[in-house]
Amino acid sequence: MADSKDPTTSKSRGxxxxxxxxxxxYGMAAHxxxxxxxxxRMYLEHLFMFITLxxxxxxxxxxxYYSLRILPYAVPNIKSWKQRVFRERDFTDQVF
Amino acid sequence: MGLSTYFEKxxxxxxxxxxxxxxxxxxxxSAGLSHYMASKRNRxxxxxxxxxxxxxxxxxxxxxxxxxxxxxxxxxxxxxxxADRRVADYQEEVKQKIRSMYGLTDIPAExxxxxxxxxxxxxxxxxxTYDAMADLVSTSGHDLYVFDMPPFGHGVRMIxxxxxxxxxxxxxxxxREKAQEYEAVxxxxxxxKISEDEVxxxxxxxxxxxxxxxxxxxxxxxxxxxxxxxxxxxxxxDTERALEMxxxxxxxxxxxxxxxxxxKELADAKGGEAVEFLRNRxxxxxxxxxxxxxxxxxxxxxxxxxxxxxxxxxxMIEKVSQDLLFGPAL
Numbered sequence: 001m002a003d004s005k006d007p008t009t010s011k012s013r014g015x016x017x018x019x020x021x022x023x024x025x026y027g028m029a030a031h032x033x034x035x036x037x038x039x040x041r042m043y044l045e046h047l048f049m050f051i052t053l054x055x056x057x058x059x060x061x062x063x064x065y066y067s068l069r070i071l072p073y074a075v076p077n078i079k080s081w082k083q084r085v086f087r088e089r090d091f092t093d094q095v096f
Numbered sequence: 097m098g099l100s101t102y103f104e105k106x107x108x109x110x111x112x113x114x115x116x117x118x119x120x121x122x123x124x125x126s127a128g129l130s131h132y133m134a135s136k137r138n139r140x141x142x143x144x145x146x147x148x149x150x151x152x153x154x155x156x157x158x159x160x161x162x163x164x165x166x167x168x169x170x171x172x173x174x175x176x177x178x179a180d181r182r183v184a185d186y187q188e189e190v191k192q193k194i195r196s197m198y199g200l201t202d203i204p205a206e207x208x209x210x211x212x213x214x215x216x217x218x219x220x221x222x223x224x225t226y227d228a229m230a231d232l233v234s235t236s237g238h239d240l241y242v243f244d245m246p247p248f249g250h251g252v253r254m255i256x257x258x259x260x261x262x263x264x265x266x267x268x269x270x271x272r273e274k275a276q277e278y279e280a281v282x283x284x285x286x287x288x289k290i291s292e293d294e295v296x297x298x299x300x301x302x303x304x305x306x307x308x309x310x311x312x313x314x315x316x317x318x319x320x321x322x323x324x325x326x327x328x329x330x331x332x333x334d335t336e337r338a339l340e341m342x343x344x345x346x347x348x349x350x351x352x353x354x355x356x357x358x359x360k361e362l363a364d365a366k367g368g369e370a371v372e373f374l375r376n377r378x379x380x381x382x383x384x385x386x387x388x389x390x391x392x393x394x395x396x397x398x399x400x401x402x403x404x405x406x407x408x409x410x411x412m413i414e415k416v417s418q419d420l421l422f423g424p425a426l
Contacts, residue, residue: 026285026286030285030286033281033285034281034282034285034286037278037279037281037282037285038278038279038282040278041275041278041279041282044271044272044274044275044278045275047271048268048271048272048275048295051264051267051268051271052268053210055210055214056206056210062260062261062264063217063219063220063222063223063257063261064214064217064220065186065214065219065220065223065224065227066223066261066265066302068186068187068190068211068214069190069298069302070295070298070299071190071194071207071210071211072190072193072194072197073197073294073295073298074295075194075197075198075204075207076198078206078207
C-alpha cells in the first residue's frame with residue numbers, strides 16, 4: 001500500500017495508462033493508415049528495385065554502371081524482393 | 097585559314113571534341129591541337145583519349161595507357177583511360193562499400209556474381225568513359241579539354257546515352273521521393289523519427305554529375321565538335337549520317353577536317369606503276385573532294401595532307417599542329 005503513494009511509481013503508472021490510451025487511439029484511428037502507407041511504400045520500393053536492379057532477374061533495364069551505386073543500399077531487400085517477384089500467384093491475391 | 101581562324105572567332109573554348117570513324121585521324125588532330133594550344137597559346141591543356149585502341153600512346157611515343165595524367169610537354173597533360181580497369185576498380189569499390197556497410201567479410205554469392213557480370217555489358221565501358229570524362233572536367237583544373245572520341249557512333253552516342261540516363265535517374269528519383277513521402281506519413285502517424293533516404297542522396301548526386309557535364313557538352317559557347325573524314329566514299333556517307341545524328345541531338349558541329357589528302361599535282365603525274373597507283377588515288381580523292389565541297393559547303397575548316405611518314409613523335413605532332421591551325425582550307 002505504501003508503494004501506491006510513492007510519487008515515482010504513480011508517475012510511471014500514469015505514463016503506462018497514457019501510453020495504453022495512446023496505443024488504443026493509434027490502433028483505432030491510425031494503424032490502418034500506417035499499414036496502407038507502408039504497403040504502398042513497399043510496392044514503390046519493389047518498383048524501384050525493379051527499375052534499378054532488373055538485370056538481376058534477367059530483365060535488362062539500363063546500363064548497370066549507375067545502378068551499381070545504388071546496389072549497396074538495396075542489399076537487405078534483394079532476397080524479399082526476389083521472393084515476391086517470383087512467388088506464384090492466384091486470384092486470391094487480388095482479394096486479400 | 098585552318099582552325100586558327102575558327103578559334104580566333106570563337107575565343108577560348110573549354111572543350112574540343114574530335115569525332116568520326118576509326119582510323120581517320122582523330123588522335124592526330126587531338127594531339128596537334130593540344131600541342132599548339134599548350135605550346136603557342138600557353139593554355140593548360142588536357143588531351144584525353146576515350147578510344148580503347150590506345151592511340152595517344154602511339155602518337156606521343158610513350159606508354160601512357162591507364163597511367164593517369166602524364167605531362168608530355170609543359171602545359172600539356174595527356175590521359176588514356178583504361179576503361180576495363182576503371183570498371184574493375186569501380187566494381188571493387190561497390191563490393192567494399194557493401195562489406196563495410198553491413199560488416200561482412202564475404203559478399204553474398206548472388207550479389208557478387210551480379211556485380212562481376214556487369215562488366216560483360218558493352219555499355220559499361222561507355223558509361224565508365226563518360227564518368228571519367230565528367231570527373232576530369234570537374235576536378236583536374238585545366239583550361240582546355242581536348243577529347244579524342246571513340247569511333248563507335250561518332251562518340252556523340254555518349255551524349256544521347258547521357259540524356260537517357262538522366263531521364264532514368266529522374267524517374268527513379270521521382271519514385272523514390274514518392275516512397276519517401278509514404279514513409280514520412282507512416283512515421284508521423286506512429287510518432288517515429290523520419291529517416292533520411294541515402295539512396296535519394298546518391299541519386300541526386302548522379303543526376304547532378306550527368307546533367308552538369310551534358311549541359312557543358314551541348315553548350316556551343318564552350319564546346320566545339322569537329323568531325324574528321326578522308327576524301328573517300330564511306331567516310332563521306334558516315335559524315336552525312338553523323339550530321340543527322342548531331343541534328344537529332346540538338347548539337348551543332350563546329351566544322352569538318354579533311355585528312356590524308358594527297359597533293360593535287362599527283363593527279364597529273366607521269367611515270368611507272370607506282371606513280372600510276374598514286375595518280376589513281378589522287379584522282380579519286382579529287383573527285384571526292386569535289387563532293388565534300390558541294391555537300392558540306394562552308395563546313396570544312398581545315399585540311400591535312402597525307403604525310404610521307406606516319407604522324408608520330410613530337411616533331412610530327414608539331415608539323416600537324418601547324419597544318420591543322422594554319423594550313424590551306426578546301
